[in-house]
């Protein structure tokens with residue numbers, strides 16, 4: 001029986017059999033970018049795989065397979081701090097297009113993307129439209145929506161969008177050893193105009209660079225983070241994501 005969760009660890013025969021029993025494939029998408037002085041550069045990439053694995057463990061068999069993570073994303077806004085690697089939009093688009101076409105070629109009808117990096121969300125929606133049009137693949141994208149209810153309930157810091165209370169808590173909960181606790185400090189944030197604050201639902205689109213808004217690379221307040229909060233955030237998010245995948249994934 002299928003105890004393996006990852007596409008990459010299955011044999012072609014196991015994957016073939018699975019493709020005749022479920023119609024959905026899961027794809028984690030992350031980024032390699034600065035996460036302040038205290039969190040690892042691959043936080044988003046690690047978390048995208050983490051939440052999918054934890055969610056799929058809660059599903060009954062047959063379970064949708066999880067593809068290897070797309071580790072890089074669109075992170076040009078973080079290039080002002082060392083450690084960031086960014087793709088061009090057309091590179092990410094081409095990569096996810098090719099993965100989607102291959103998924104369809106393997107007999108699956110649906111691709112569910114868990115995207116852990118906000119900078120990727122617009123381009124992934126474009127890819128989703130194009131994959132439907134080109135090869136008839138139905139694409140679903142969770143841009144962190146499963147984590148939102150828990151975040152609204154538990155995270156109190158203002159403008160907490162990057163390496164702050166939320167992300168430091170979730171990192172303490174799923175790999176505490178990679179958090180450099182002595183570097184956790186409250187950043188000084190400066191917004192060019194009050195209406196540009198993330199909490200204010202800016203009335204217009206604007207581009208921003210992290211180094212223009214924060215002195216440490218974090219946006220939010222990591223000093224408010226705790227492992228316990230992170231565990232509660234993951235529990236709520238994993239459960240919600242598992243239910244959503246379960247609704248989408250059709251078993252034959």
Ligand SMILES: [Zn+2]
Nearest residue numbers: 043044163167
């Ligand atoms: Zn992140």
